[in-house]
Amino acid sequence: KQEVTQIPAALSVPEGENLVLNCSFTDSAIYNLQWFRQDPGKGLTSLLLIQSSQREQTSGRLNASLDKSSGRSTLYIAASQPGDSATYLCAVRIQGAQKLVFGQGTRLTINP
Amino acid sequence: GAVVSQHPSWVICKSGTSVKIECRSLDFQATTMFWYRQFPKQSLMLMATSNEGSKATYEQGVEKDKFLINHASLTLSTLTVTSAHPEDSSFYICSASGTGGIWTEAFFGQGTRLTVV
Numbered sequence: 001k002q003e004v005t006q007i008p009a010a011l012s013v014p015e016g017e018n019l020v021l022n023c024s025f026t027d028s029a030i031y032n033l034q035w036f037r038q039d040p041g042k043g044l045t046s047l048l049l050i051q052s053s054q055r056e057q058t059s060g061r062l063n064a065s066l067d068k069s070s071g072r073s074t075l076y077i078a079a080s081q082p083g084d085s086a087t088y089l090c091a092v093r094i095q096g097a098q099k100l101v102f103g104q105g106t107r108l109t110i111n112p
Numbered sequence: 113g114a115v116v117s118q119h120p121s122w123v124i125c126k127s128g129t130s131v132k133i134e135c136r137s138l139d140f141q142a143t144t145m146f147w148y149r150q151f152p153k154q155s156l157m158l159m160a161t162s163n164e165g166s167k168a169t170y171e172q173g174v175e176k177d178k179f180l181i182n183h184a185s186l187t188l189s190t191l192t193v194t195s196a197h198p199e200d201s202s203f204y205i206c207s208a209s210g211t212g213g214i215w216t217e218a219f220f221g222q223g224t225r226l227t228v229v
Contacts, residue, residue, distance in 0.1 A: 034217060034218060036220070042222060043205050043221050044205065044207075045220075046218065046219060049216075049217045089156075091218075098144055098146075098161060098209075099146060099158055099161060100146070100207075102156050103155065104154070
């Protein structure tokens with residue numbers, strides 16, 4: 001059974017810092033991995049999608065990497081801003097099924 | 113990115129009544145949609161996978177007769193919570209992927225906050 005873990009559960013940093021969020025998964029048989037952001041009381045916003053054959057994806061100040069063999073992904077946020085404060089979720093789409101398996105999320109707070 | 117619209121964004125209903133939540137893909141066709149439930153400060157729990165024109169596939173432990181899912185078209189799926197009770201109060205979110213299926217991004221609706229009183 002695929003399990004996805006995100007560390008840390010919560011993170012608070014001053015504005016302007018670069019930071020890394022971690023995601024690990026137990027079964028490397030995945031189609032892809034997706035990072036999301038969720039603001040309180042809202043739905044999920046897709047940030048980045050990495051296919052299983054890819055190593056990284058970039059969008060603006062965000063960079064996500066994938067090491068499928070070790071079951072790890074990282075989301076790097078450069079020059080953090082207060083508006084980046086949210087819960088970040090990673091999810092893997094497992095082979096043999098269409099569904100996404102989610103981690104518990106990292107609650108990020110950027111302090112002005 | 114693609115847009116998934118969920119309606120209503122919040123609803124309050126009396127215990128014993130039924131509530132319907134709609135999920136629409138606005139600019140793409142979604143063969144498959146997913147329904148999730150989220151408890152406070154927790155991650156998403158998949159309830160069921162909804163396939164256009166066929167019966168939904170429910171996850172273990174999810175009551176099929178309580179959570180009715182209909183996916184009548186390629187752009188609309190509905191979740192009906194029947195005979196709602198206070199323990200059904202939760203945040204419900206739908207998602208859909210584009211025509212590339214498993215290879216494409218999953219897009220999510222805004223969520224529906226259901227409160228049963």
